[in-house]
Amino acid sequence: MTGGSLLGCDDPLVPAYDVVxxxxxxxxxxxxxxxPYAAESLAEVRSRGGAVHFVTNNAARRADTVAERLRGFGVAAEPDEVTTSAQGAGALLAERWPAGSLILVIGSDALAAEIADAGLVPTRTADDKPVAVVQGYGREVGWEQLAEATVAVRAGATWVATNLDSTLPSPRGPLPGNGSIVAAVAHATGRRPDAVVGKPEPALFEQAARRRHADRPLVVGDRLDTDIEGGNRAGMASLLVMTGVTTAAELLAAPPELRPSYLAADLRGLLVPHEIPSYEGGVVGCGGWSVRRANGEWRLAGNGDEVTALRALCVAYWSEAGRVVGADTAATDVLTGLGLS
Known part of the structure; x- marks a missing residue:
């Protein structure tokens, strides 16, 4: 497992890593x-010879639909550049059960199609006596589907979850994810899923790296408990971007297994070198920022890019538990911008 401290890179991350x-x-x-900047950054990654592959826990869309959706955002993508947890679930169930086995699908039609493509037979009712239940996110999932899952799980069917994300990001803030829906069945049955396919399990990252024949993959994500932990468990370097659900405060409090290798505001971070903060004599320095220990507290001072300040704070916090206190107006403004004030 990797993780635990920030890394430095004298060159841009692309092409230092052979697939993103x-x-x-x-x-x-x-x-x-x-x-912002996502489409332009990924186009530049490709122009520099970098490979791009998309890995998603969302089981509600098939790879071709995901690729089409990405193109709608101005991002070049082909179906064979997409790995989904629905694909992973189909592959896992096909390994465990013979072709033609009945699988109860709780989730989208896309998930059911992946199960069929794996040589299995999807059903929507526990009355068919399925050998397994596969549960993935779908906006259509409601009480009736959860009731069928409960009956099948209580009858002893193998239970596979595509992922356990408790929330998913939205412009309105975090919304219930598949993990929250899985929790309802777990509460009703007194069981936990027998297997989980998606991140932070390493299987999806490993499968994607094999498909790209990559030796030096870089995982990029916005969640510590799925993307970053999954990359660490797969032994891969990771880049956390601050465009999704993770807050600066959560990053500072992260245990070693949830810490990224690199940190950036957004995907432009793939295209630049990453300075590793210095740590000497109890003082952390990075860019125009310094963090020092005084009277039992970490004090931030300086000016410049806010994410550079956060990088310095990470080294300080991860080296020794402490509380950040703004030492001057500039530092207080940065903390406010980072949601730490």
């Missing part, structure tokens, strides 16, 4: 809105 494995919602788009 990107999360989607919160990284490339947010709901139905494109994230």
């Amino acid at each position: 494995l990107l999360d989607l919602d919160g990284v490339v788009y947010l709901g139905d809105e494109a994230i």
Whole structure:
């Protein structure tokens, strides 16, 4: 497992890494809105010879639909550049059960189609005595589907969840994700899923890297508990972008297994070098910022890019638990901008 401290890179991350494995919602788009600089940054990644692959926990869309949606945001994408948790679930179930086995699908028609493509037979009713239940996010999931899942799980069917994301990002703020819906079945049955396919499990990242024949993949995401932890568990370097659900305060409080290798405001961070903060004599320095220990507190001073300030704060916080206090007006303004004041 990687993770635990920030890395430095004297050259831009692309082409230092041979494929960029990107999360989607919160990284490339947010709901139905494109994230600023995403399309331009990924076009520049490709122009520099970098490979791009999209890895999503969302099981509600098939790869061709995901690629078409990305193109609608101005991002070049082909279906074979997309790996979804629905694909992963189909592959896992096909390994465990013979062709023609009945699988109860809780989720979208796209998930059901992936199960069929894997040689299995999707059903929507527990009365068919399915050997397994696969549960993925879908806006259409409601009480009736959850009731069928409950009956099948209580009858002993193998239970596979595409992912356990408790929330998904939106312009209105975090909304219930598949993990929240899985929790309803878990509460009703007293069981937990027998297997989880999506991030932070490493399988999707490993599958995507194999498809790109990559030796040095870089995971890019906005969530610590899925993208970053999954990259760490897969032994891959990771870049956290601050365009999705993770706040600066959550990043500073992250345990080693949830810490990224690199940090950027958005996908432009793929195209620039990354300075590693210095840490000498109890003082962390990065760019125009310094963080020092005084009277039992970390004090931030300086000026410049806010994410550079956050990079320095990460090194300070991860080296020793502390509380950040603005030492001057400039520092207080930065903390406010980072949501730390």
